[in-house]
Amino acid sequence: MTISRRDLFKAGFAVGAALSIPSIPRAQTATAAARTARMVKSSDLRVFDPILTATNITADHGAAIYDTLFSLDSKFMPQPQMVSNWSVSNDKKAYTFELREGLGWHDGTPVTAADCVASIRRWGQVHPGGQLIMALASDISERDDKTFTISLKEPLGLLIDLLADLTPPCLFMMREKDANRPATEQVTANIGSGPFKFNEALLKPGASITFDRNEKYVPRKEPSDGLAGGKVVHVDRVIWDVIPDQQTAMAALQAGEVDYFETPPVELYSSVESDPDLGLQVLDKPGWDVVLRMNCLQPPFNNVKARQAMLHLIDQEAFMRVMYADPKYINTVTSIFGKDTPVSNDENTGWYKKGGDPEKARQLFKEAAYAGEKVVILDPTDWREADNASQLLAAALRKIGVNAELAPMDWGGVSTRRAKKDSVENGGWSLFITSESNYSLGNPLATPLLLANGDDAWYGWPKNDEYEALRADWANVSTLQERKELARRMQSIWWDFVGDVRLGKYVSPIAHRKTLTGLIGMPQIVPMWNMQKVTA
């Protein structure tokens, strides 16, 4: 076969034409891009049901497509969102809620009181605050299409706060038929009544998730304030690009392929700061507390002296430096209720604030009759910061003569092994590091980390009946002053029996292109309304 010059010319023309295809729709896509925000979130959205999981990424997804009865404003005060009016009876036991006009599901049907009742019941199966409401409720039912009531056996001053609580799983309103599923069975319909609609057709699991503006959404008239007020959407579409590699995500941000990068690693902060088109912004100002859990059921930490030794051993500044490095974003924390929450206090922290006292720790281990038992630290190697801290912890323990051993594994391994209550010889554990939202620690009814009811407590299973009795009172106090007083008493006991140890607190700035503005800063959730793309 021979190839003529004419054939070659034809082939060349065809290839050229094919390669030029992308330039044809370029003008149209430029306009679309200006109305589309592209975000790289902290992880992939793998679970779509915000009640099934306590992960923040799913809570963000929930905040986009679902709506809430109440929302917290920037001062963390609950404000009505889907609710137009609400009232409470004189005996404080019956609450009546009326839904506002204009609420509709993405499938075109109206939101009814029955949907809300079913949603509260489902959430009440899993959220600690919801469980408390369900335990105290004598009846939750709809009166008519727009009105429902919660009747209680005894007053619960915190009811509205709990309905608005930001600790995932948050109370998102779902259609009755979705909410009637057990809380342990995933709802995958992704149909809410929120300001964004989930674009099922453009879903590419592991690659991208697309949300479109809900054109039928009727925002409240009040200006946006925290998560409260009008949820006004200024973009047509938001795409979450799943980019697991942080270097690549950073490069995509620098090249303008994405507008927002939620978790830039600390070593790239300087690259962001030196780029005139990029900025760092702390959205979650309360940040996260790093917590060391001890297995209170097994030696040596079944002895309170050994747990107290850990309080003296830990030098929070050293731990925060190896975990998050940049001093601008780290801090120490001595209150069990987090730093600068409304109930943070300094009760019983005089001896603890200093920390970093290995000699005192050694002496306390001796008083605990420590006899060289193996101390196993669960080390999540795929969570770099906790891995660094685990290694520092092991070194600090070995220096004072404790037989510390790291058990390296991924977080999946930690999440399984931490549930084992056995001795370390039988596959149990002694210590592991985790983190909790500083905001959530301000409410002992919302976070499981502040439980001390033994076998029913969170991993580590601390037990103190006196503390638990005070914690039960939390639901009954109605003023902030009373809550502060109660918090001081609880903390005084906690640091005596040492339910856990804090390693410090950090905040993580997000990186964004300066053309993306209007980001709302709140803990736990990154809402997508109010943000807009301005022309560079």
Add this chain to the structure above:
Amino acid sequence: MGAYILGRMGSAIVVMVMVGIFVFLLLRLAPGDPAAMIAGRSATEEMIAGIREQLGLNDPLPVQFIQWVRAMLGGDFGTSIFAGRPVLELLSQRLEPTLSLTILTTIVAVTVGVSFGVLAAWQTGGFVDRLLAVFSALGYSVPVFVIGYFLIYFFAIRTHWLPVQGYKPIGSGLGLWFVHLILPTVALGLGFIAFIARVTRASMLEVLSEDYMRTAAAKGASSYAMLVHHALKNAGVPILTVIGISFAYMIGGVVLTETVFNIPGIGRLVVDAINNRDYPIIQSVLVLTSGLYVLINLTVDLAYTLIDPRIRY
């Protein structure tokens, strides 16, 4: 020939069954709990226990295994524990990016690698040969992610000539598809070009020293005819073997390139599934990949008969 092919297909099924049993047991014995991963870091034991029950993870292992095998035999690869979608649907979405990258890389690696190797063998010790030595050392020793970040820096961030990351399906336009694959293909291909070029060179050198090559030269055959028609054809078997191995290795080892360039392919699907303990995805992909390996090897074995008439099955 027919009996040979049938026999090899039979062995593929045996391999897939063995891999299936091994992977199933390995996953269940390894630490990790998908229910705990679904529930999240701060989840309570109660939440996790409820999810475990709902997913059927509390059933005895033999029951779970029989359910899985029965479903597989019926063509049901299961449902992703996390995404709640059929595994086959997820696999089909991820297949195109991985195949696009590996096939394009194989074409580039074979074209460049074989040409490079032939030229290096033709003028042993010359410029091309020495260039190949340097290139091979770099291709073998520099990891894909280093090459990848280097390419991204120069061709995407500095010059904006090419995109940093992502994949566009062929359906969205050939040009878009191609420009998104240029950098990943180069990054992934360098090592394979070096490998194929070295093997081609060695194989060609052996053939070029044969008596029949001297005879061809004495008969006045041109350099092109000697290299391509006489030498390359006779040196083809080992080259074809490494091309087959390279392609199979690429399918399994493409994950780093997919991660650096954010290509949502099979490799990333498996890594994510392993991190999350999404058993149905891991099991299905590994079983299918083992079958694919056997198939590629079979194809290579059959291709031998095309280039070497002495080989018969």
